[in-house]
Amino acid sequence: MTKGSDSVSPGYPRRLEALTALARDHAAWSRAELERRHGQPAGPGDLFVLPATADLPVEWAVLERRPGGRGKLLVVPADTNPLAGTADVEVRENHPGGPLSLRCRFGVWLDSVSFDPDLRSGVLAPEAVAEALDRHRQVESGSLAPSPLAEEVDADPEYREWIREVPERARTLAASSRPVVKRFSSFSWGPAHALAAMFALMVIGLSLQVMRLSREVDRLSSPVFNVPSVGVTLGQEVRGGTVVQVPPEATHVLFILGTDPSLGLQNGYLEIVRRSGELVWRSQRVRLPLAGELPLLVPRKLLPNGDYRVQVYPESGFSSGPLASEPLRVETAE
Amino acid sequence: MKPGLPWLGRREGTHADEPQVFTDHIRALGAREPLESPQFEALWQALRAAVRRELKRRGLWESPPAYLGVYGGASWEPAGGGKSHESPLEELVAEIYTYVFVSRLRSLQAQLKLKPNIEGLIVLNIRHFLHERQKEHDPIGSQVFAVVHSAVARAVEDGELRLLAGSATIRNDTVLGFEEGMDYSGRGRPGIASLVARWNDELLPDLVTSRGHRQEEIVRRLRERLPELLREGIGTFRFKDLIDPLKADVRARWVALLELEQGGSVPQAEGEEAGTVRAVDPDRGIEERQLFRKLAECVSQALAALETDPKTRGFLAVLWQFLRMQAAEGTEAQPAMRLSRTLGAELAAGDEERPSHRKLSEQLRIPRDRLPHLYRTIGDLVQECTAAISGKTAVKSLKGRFSHDEGV
Numbered sequence A: 001m002t003k004g005s006d007s008v009s010p011g012y013p014r015r016l017e018a019l020t021a022l023a024r025d026h027a028a029w030s031r032a033e034l035e036r037r038h039g040q041p042a043g044p045g046d047l048f049v050l051p052a053t054a055d056l057p058v059e060w061a062v063l064e065r066r067p068g069g070r071g072k073l074l075v076v077p078a079d080t081n082p083l084a085g086t087a088d089v090e091v092r093e094n095h096p097g098g099p100l101s102l103r104c105r106f107g108v109w110l111d112s113v114s115f116d117p118d119l120r121s122g123v124l125a126p127e128a129v130a131e132a133l134d135r136h137r138q139v140e141s142g143s144l145a146p147s148p149l150a151e152e153v154d155a156d157p158e159y160r161e162w163i164r165e166v167p168e169r170a171r172t173l174a175a176s177s178r179p180v181v182k183r184f185s186s187f188s189w190g191p192a193h194a195l196a197a198m199f200a201l202m203v204i205g206l207s208l209q210v211m212r213l214s215r216e217v218d219r220l221s222s223p224v225f226n227v228p229s230v231g232v233t234l235g236q237e238v239r240g241g242t243v244v245q246v247p248p249e250a251t252h253v254l255f256i257l258g259t260d261p262s263l264g265l266q267n268g269y270l271e272i273v274r275r276s277g278e279l280v281w282r283s284q285r286v287r288l289p290l291a292g293e294l295p296l297l298v299p300r301k302l303l304p305n306g307d308y309r310v311q312v313y314p315e316s317g318f319s320s321g322p323l324a325s326e327p328l329r330v331e332t333a334e
Numbered sequence B: 001m002k003p004g005l006p007w008l009g010r011r012e013g014t015h016a017d018e019p020q021v022f023t024d025h026i027r028a029l030g031a032r033e034p035l036e037s038p039q040f041e042a043l044w045q046a047l048r049a050a051v052r053r054e055l056k057r058r059g060l061w062e063s064p065p066a067y068l069g070v071y072g073g074a075s076w077e078p079a080g081g082g083k084s085h086e087s088p089l090e091e092l093v094a095e096i097y098t099y100v101f102v103s104r105l106r107s108l109q110a111q112l113k114l115k116p117n118i119e120g121l122i123v124l125n126i127r128h129f130l131h132e133r134q135k136e137h138d139p140i141g142s143q144v145f146a147v148v149h150s151a152v153a154r155a156v157e158d159g160e161l162r163l164l165a166g167s168a169t170i171r172n173d174t175v176l177g178f179e180e181g182m183d184y185s186g187r188g189r190p191g192i193a194s195l196v197a198r199w200n201d202e203l204l205p206d207l208v209t210s211r212g213h214r215q216e217e218i219v220r221r222l223r224e225r226l227p228e229l230l231r232e233g234i235g236t237f238r239f240k241d242l243i244d245p246l247k248a249d250v251r252a253r254w255v256a257l258l259e260l261e262q263g264g265s266v267p268q269a270e271g272e273e274a275g276t277v278r279a280v281d282p283d284r285g286i287e288e289r290q291l292f293r294k295l296a297e298c299v300s301q302a303l304a305a306l307e308t309d310p311k312t313r314g315f316l317a318v319l320w321q322f323l324r325m326q327a328a329e330g331t332e333a334q335p336a337m338r339l340s341r342t343l344g345a346e347l348a349a350g351d352e353e354r355p356s357h358r359k360l361s362e363q364l365r366i367p368r369d370r371l372p373h374l375y376r377t378i379g380d381l382v383q384e385c386t387a388a389i390s391g392k393t394a395v396k397s398l399k400g401r402f403s404h405d406e407g408v
Helices: A013-036 A126-141 A148-154 A157-165 A167-176 A191-221 B006-012 B021-030 B037-057 B088-103 B105-111 B119-137 B139-157 B191-203 B212-225 B227-231 B239-262 B282-305 B310-328 B335-349 B356-364 B368-390
Strands: A046-048 A059-065 A072-079 A088-091 A100-103 A108-111 A120-123 A229-234 A242-246 A252-259 A267-274 A279-282 A294-299 A306-314 A324-332 B162-165 B175-177 B236-238
Touching: A013 A120, A013 B021, A013 B037, A013 B088, A013 B105, A059 A100, A059 A126, A072 A126, A072 A167, A088 A126, A100 A126, A108 A167, A120 B105, A148 A157, A148 B212, A148 B282, A157 A167, A157 B139, A229 A242, A229 A306, A229 A324, A252 A267, A252 A306, A267 A294, A279 A294, B021 B037, B021 B088, B021 B105, B021 B119, B037 B088, B037 B119, B088 B105, B088 B119, B105 B119, B119 B139, B139 B212, B139 B239, B139 B310, B191 B212, B191 B227, B191 B239, B212 B227, B236 B239, B239 B356, B282 B310, B282 B335, B282 B368, B310 B335, B310 B356, B310 B368, B335 B368, B356 B368
Parallel strands: A229 A252, A242 A324
Antiparallel strands: A046 A059, A046 A120, A059 A072, A072 A100, A072 A108, A088 A100, A252 A294, A267 A279, A267 A306, A306 A324, B162 B175, B175 B236
């Protein structure tokens, strides 16, 4: 309701009053929904905003907990751009949390402690969560069902730009962020004890974190000399794959990546995965140069000894599977 | 060079002491106190100004309001004054208010948990609204833009064209050139009009009717023609210099065709009587658009699953895209009904050849004698899909049910 609304935009006051009342109804409904979930840990169906992606207009939709616990949640970025392509799920306006577009191509597993209960921003219906989870699995398995209208959206340059600038960047930022633990268990102690213990833990934790970060900064501030390097050209026939012998003292491994001209690729995505399929690193959409022109410096701690694959995907994304995949073994040099 | 997505720049350039009329309004909607009239007036003025700015930025200020689904007026503001609150612009602002401040209030309030101000996000949502509306109501303009933008972006990625000035992502004001350091005189490029008309001789109807995965091919064909600009002595140009004459030429050819087919008129920027704005109930508008989207999805899927020879499938795809655009363009707000009416007239004519078929056959490059059968096939699919949607039958259940043999 507006005060003295007769002076507001002649001809429209009643309509505007109605619109404002509608907006407030929506706000009240959302607030009530959030109050019902107050204090509960993050779980499937929740929407959150994350400090790590505060620069982007996204929320995060929780789709599932990792089976077997370990405190990981599968989340996808969600935004209000109505353009929805083949890998997206639309939550319509009259549905809980809507209107939203869930960008299921950009799912990421995050620690549940990353989700501050105070930053819960909404709730989705179970049907929307189920549909998004199904879409995410289709993307992962490369079995995405085609939809003519969604394919038209995939080809829209404004959509492509949005996907590149918002959900893709959001995933990168979220995946590289470290969770900030805000909640501590108080067992059955009294509030004063719990508070004291919390402060003690925070001080110890922060001190350790500061010491670790300080060492890390010192180490990264120094030049890295004599980095072991390996050239990987994707799309070339290499019998038996590539073996990298890393000296015991090496802190980084330098990859010189490229694609074989026979692939005919100009743009695409590169990634390194463990044999189990677990992602080590994935590029944003990049211009793919010919053999040996794209350097990538990877910390050794991300590359423990074992088998990996270096892969290249086409510009259209990850749904159609890699165009070329190069086996790689990392070993400690004798 | 300006940053890619404009809201980034806007956010970075916003300071705490700048007016935050949109942000304040979002906060006020979340509070329980009544809204003050002067604040609301300020909000409305700011929203109107932002909408006007965005219409100009997208080159829509000079276009008929019907391109954005606002009917009954030839221009956004009445030329001779008149009641401004009944203008198409005011109608559009009211719809945008609902889109942004009612429908997306929860999401905007969520962003306020982390951001001190969300002025840029409001502008972003206005852009989403306009883009969505333009795609629905000006499908020809949107489609031509998508193809030309993709072809130019491809040429930039290949290093053949360079971004010389303006937005880093290709926009109307982006200056492009074939060599670094070339000067843009700023006088426009009149020579482009005749060149793109020659291109359209070759590229139509695919430029307009190739959608989805089929769009790639037409993007490639247009991309291959871009070096002809340099051969014509056009070394630098704004994106607008290229897209505007291309769109104008396509429209000139297609508007005549659409008029002929529907026996009425499609939106014209000039010569149209300015009347009272027909305020389409936003809820009804949404329902109608959703119905038409479902219908389009269903028919497109059914066509893809149709068992027929590749040539016939190609003709059907072209005719279907034409009918979709014809239904969405124009002065009426009910595209599904419009589509049914067109098909009804065609089916009532039976195998009798209609005068409009000659022109249609030329433009769509479909043999004239095949048109009645093609119309019948699409008419059947539309009827089946309409029944499925109104009966709440799963759209997917129609897949693979249609089998039209050589009779098509």
